[in-house]
Amino acid sequence: MESCSAVERELDRVIAKFTDIREDSENVISDVTNLFDSLKDTLTDDEASSQISENQVTILNEAFAKMREKLHRITTEHREIHGTVSKVGKVIDRNFVSDFQATARSDALVEDRNMQMLNKLVAEHYIRQGMDDVAEALIREAEIRTEFSPKVREQSQQFAEVYHIWECITNHNLSPALEWSAKYSEELDAKNSPLEFKLHRLAFIQILSLGVGAQSEAITYARTNFGKFVNRYEKEIQNLMGSLIYLPTGIHNSPYKHLMSPELWTEAAYIFLKDCCNVLGISKDSPLSVVVNAGCTALPALLNLKQVMQSRQVLGIWSGRDELPIEIDLDPDHRYHSVFACPILRQQTSEDNPPMKLSCGHVISRDALNKLSNGLLLKCPYCPIEQSPEDAKYIYF
Secondary structure, three states: EEEEEEEHHHHHHHHHHHHHHHHHHHHHHHHHHHHHHHHHHHOOOOOOOOOHHHHHHHHHHHHHHHHHHHHHHHHHHHHHHHHHHHHHHHHHHHHHOOOOOHHHHOOOOOOOOHHHHHHHHHHHHHOOOOOOHHHHHHHHHHHOOOOOHHHHHHHHHHHHHHHHHHHHHHHOOOOHHHHHHHHHHHHHOOOOHHHHHHHHHHHHHHHHHHHHHHHHHHHHHHHEEEEEEEEOOOOHHHHHHHHHHHOOOOHHHHHHHHHOHHHHHHHHHHHHHHHHHHHHHHOOOOOOHHHHHHHHHHHHHHHHHHHHHHHOOOOOOOOOOOOOOOOOOOHHHHOOOOOOOOOOOOEEOOOOOOOEEEEOOOOEEHHHHHOOOOOEEOOOOOOOEEEOOOOEEEOOO
16 A cells, blocks of 8 residues: 555656646746737738838847747746656556566466366356356366365355345345345344345435425335334434435435435445345355455565565575465454464464363463473473373364
8 A cells, every 4th residue: 555655646746747737838828829919919000011120020039039938948847747757657666566476486386286276266256256157168178177066056146146236236226135135134133234224224315316206205115114223223214304304405405415425325235245145154255356365465565575585685485385484464354263373482373283272271382282291291381280291182273
């Protein structure tokens, strides 16, 4: 984000420079036009004489001098803008790296198994998007040998329906979403979801947008659909009903103009996608999009590491490793399971070094367990209990 902001600031400078030059050029052209108009009037004052007088020659020379000065001013400013524009490219080069070779393992896709896994991941993404024909073409051309489970096929059909309803909401068509929310009303209430109320609120606002003639229809809709939400959304319902007073003058010109904001539709579409996938038990994002988003989040840190390693002439930091050389904290949207770090060795546990629960209840890594063991005796590093290392149990997170 900092890199994008730096480029955006430089672009703002270029745009401001272009705006200033345009305004200045328009003023200069207007001055030159007025100068020639006044020059024409001066030269045509004396119609009897066909010869240009000495005074008129002086006026012409002064006019040409002023015109050359203004032309030189415009060309100078135009020449300077090239330097400002070229700085944008330099800022982009400075803030963005086009060579990502050092941040990836070149041998990752050499194995046929990994390529099959990648192709399957892409095909599953297309299936989730309802693009079965593209997915089938990829499966055929890539010779994907692994069959997709019925669960994946079922989820793809569910997600196609979800995406269709989401698209209807963004197009201000609430009928499919209202039918779906009514069908799963109990499940939404159990999860304390605001989706159903927000959909009915948008439907009520749509009626309000029809004008004063739809007042009775809006009241009828509110009485029919808002009753079950009074305890949770009393204040919001009061605001909706208060907006009826301003129907004769227009909601857009009232204290309730925020009800006409397009952000309410964007919010409802997002909540529907999130809560619908939650109710149906399917992931909102495909595995491919999750991997890409997580990789984009981690990429800046890896690029910084690459620069540090190159400056210190440290090579091969990715070779022979199944994990990143540094710990990267992803945002909360990309946290799917607990991660345990050994409190003794300060290392994140893995399959080769799993967390082990001692008989006293404290948890450490297997490497720490082996280092602290003294033959058949182990003293817990957190309490005075002595125990046998054989009593430690593997913990699965």
